[in-house]
Amino acid sequence: MERVVVIGTGQGGFQLAASLRQEGFTGRITLIGEEPGLPYQRPPLSKDYLKDGNDARLLLRPPDFYEQQRIEIIGSTRVTGIDRTTMEVETGDGARIAYDHLVLATGSRNRIPPIAGLDRPEVLALRTLSDARVLRDRVEHMRRVVVIGGGFIGLEFAAVARARGIEVAIVEGADRLMGRAVAPMTSRHFLDVHRGWGSSVHLGQFAEAVTDAEGSLAVRLRNGSEVSGDTIVLAAGVIANDAIAKEAGLATDDGIVVDDLLRSSDPNISALGDCCRFVEPVSGLVARLESVQAATDHARTIAARLVGQPKPYAAVPWFWSNQGDRKLQIAGYAPDADDWHVAEADGKLTVFCFAGDRLASVETVGNAGAHMAARRIFANAGRVPRKLLETADYDLNAVMAAA
Amino acid sequence: MPRITFIAADGAETVVDAGEGDSLMQVARAHNVDGILAECGGEMMCSTCHVYVEGDWLDRTGPADEDERDMLDFAPCEITDASRLSCQVKITDDMDGLVVRLPERQV
Numbered sequence: 001m002e003r004v005v006v007i008g009t010g011q012g013g014f015q016l017a018a019s020l021r022q023e024g025f026t027g028r029i030t031l032i033g034e035e036p037g038l039p040y041q042r043p044p045l046s047k048d049y050l051k052d053g054n055d056a057r058l059l060l061r062p063p064d065f066y067e068q069q070r071i072e073i074i075g076s077t078r079v080t081g082i083d084r085t086t087m088e089v090e091t092g093d094g095a096r097i098a099y100d101h102l103v104l105a106t107g108s109r110n111r112i113p114p115i116a117g118l119d120r121p122e123v124l125a126l127r128t129l130s131d132a133r134v135l136r137d138r139v140e141h142m143r144r145v146v147v148i149g150g151g152f153i154g155l156e157f158a159a160v161a162r163a164r165g166i167e168v169a170i171v172e173g174a175d176r177l178m179g180r181a182v183a184p185m186t187s188r189h190f191l192d193v194h195r196g197w198g199s200s201v202h203l204g205q206f207a208e209a210v211t212d213a214e215g216s217l218a219v220r221l222r223n224g225s226e227v228s229g230d231t232i233v234l235a236a237g238v239i240a241n242d243a244i245a246k247e248a249g250l251a252t253d254d255g256i257v258v259d260d261l262l263r264s265s266d267p268n269i270s271a272l273g274d275c276c277r278f279v280e281p282v283s284g285l286v287a288r289l290e291s292v293q294a295a296t297d298h299a300r301t302i303a304a305r306l307v308g309q310p311k312p313y314a315a316v317p318w319f320w321s322n323q324g325d326r327k328l329q330i331a332g333y334a335p336d337a338d339d340w341h342v343a344e345a346d347g348k349l350t351v352f353c354f355a356g357d358r359l360a361s362v363e364t365v366g367n368a369g370a371h372m373a374a375r376r377i378f379a380n381a382g383r384v385p386r387k388l389l390e391t392a393d394y395d396l397n398a399v400m401a402a403a
Numbered sequence: 404m405p406r407i408t409f410i411a412a413d414g415a416e417t418v419v420d421a422g423e424g425d426s427l428m429q430v431a432r433a434h435n436v437d438g439i440l441a442e443c444g445g446e447m448m449c450s451t452c453h454v455y456v457e458g459d460w461l462d463r464t465g466p467a468d469e470d471e472r473d474m475l476d477f478a479p480c481e482i483t484d485a486s487r488l489s490c491q492v493k494i495t496d497d498m499d500g501l502v503v504r505l506p507e508r509q510v
Contacts, residue, residue: 041444058430065435296442320448369473
């Protein structure tokens with residue numbers, strides 16, 4: 001194999017390139033991305049970056065890394081098509097770049113809900129560094145912000161804004177916060193936390209329109225009420241960037257479908273991270289995950305295969321969200337959870353999520369020890385029967401010894 | 404500017420000038436020091452920026468607190484009293500001359 005081409009210069013694309021070199025790949029590596037500049041980390045954009053505004057700290061590696069490792073980055077360039085017959089990608093400026101293996105690390109983009117008036121300049125999104133720069137400038141002058149979407153990003157931003165004394169209103173269409181990602185008890189905990197910080201939270205309320213209000217803006221909710229603010233932050237989830245794969249005839253289903261080696265339906269093309277739909281190994285469920293963990297562990301799995309050491313993907317999923325002083329950590333994947341056990345002590349919250357008789361995930365707030373123990377238990381045991389937890393009286397250290 | 408020495412598992416030394424206010428992890432990354440991954444970007448979530456603080460320097464950096472120790476427990480290499488997550492060590496002026504060793508691997 002002479003040349004690996006990666007579409008995407010995010011954390012997953014970067015990791016793929018770095019891991020290929022670590023594994024001893026000597027061929028050509030080319031990363032093509034729509035954003036300008038070098039690969040950077042997104043997680044701090046909704047947290048520390050809004051406070052320190054330090055661009056250099058976001059870079060995954062300094063510029064000389066890419067020279068030393070012979071990793072070619074083509075930025076500000078959109079890939080417009082994949083020709084699987086000639087094994088070439090075509091870019092917006094008409095160039096054709098040949099590949100021996102192609103990796104799709106196209107990530108995801110912000111979902112734009114059908115809300116009238118979103119084209120106003122006071123409506124900001126948060127996905128890219130460029131978005132974050134605009135938001136950071138704006139934060140300096142913000143007095144009242146309406147956050148549309150009560151997921152990780154919206155709530156992380158809300159916590160930062162509130163800590164700066166900005167009035168915050170959070171509008172969430174579902175009847176609880178982070179409903180897609182966490183147990184009802186964890187949602188409740190964070191509802192209390194955000195309300196305790198002084199944010200107003202409107203649950204079960206879809207935003208319908210952004211309109212003018214006296215000297216300011218307002219978000220009109222489905223129930224007819226209005227929430228005013230000088231800035232609107234849109235954080236209504238993301239959509240997988242799988243269109244280019246679909247147009248090339250690859251199997252997609254809200255994400256590029258891959259097997260347990262992260263191969264797409266074309267063996268010369270792999271996909272990783274936010275944009276791919278894969279079999280999550282602990283639960284056995286088909287999943288599309290938006291996380292640093294999935295992007296980096298997928299990348300390592302693909303790199304190992306490309307240098308001739310294929311191993312099925314086996315990483316334990318984990319997630320985090322820092323909201324103010326609250327550290328939410330999740331080990332495992334539990335979209336099918338149907339029962340929960342809650343342990344709360346010394347300001348630490350632990351929620352055990354069960355799917356039938358199987359432990360599906362462990363959510364913790366301010367309890368890093370339990371989180372790491374859960375990750376280890378899933379890594380060692382895979383399937384963890386509920387009985388094991390009950391026998392150990394929900395002591396994860398005892399479970400670890402038994403699992 | 405505090406001068407910091409990173410010693411890789413194979414003994415190779417990298418000496419760099421650190422910006423004050425940066426974390427040890429940020430210093431390592433800005434200077435392309437191999438062997439620190441820092442996948443979470445410094446939020447103490449991934450445990451892939453483990454270092455061993457050399458000798459008496461632990462008096463300056465301080466030891467890991469309880470949360471940090473809980474995260475370190477999952478790191479793949481041996482954890483000692485000198486183990487720190489480098490993202491949690493803020494560089495101050497009195498750390499000029501600091502020496503840290505890197506573990507063999509981070510994942």
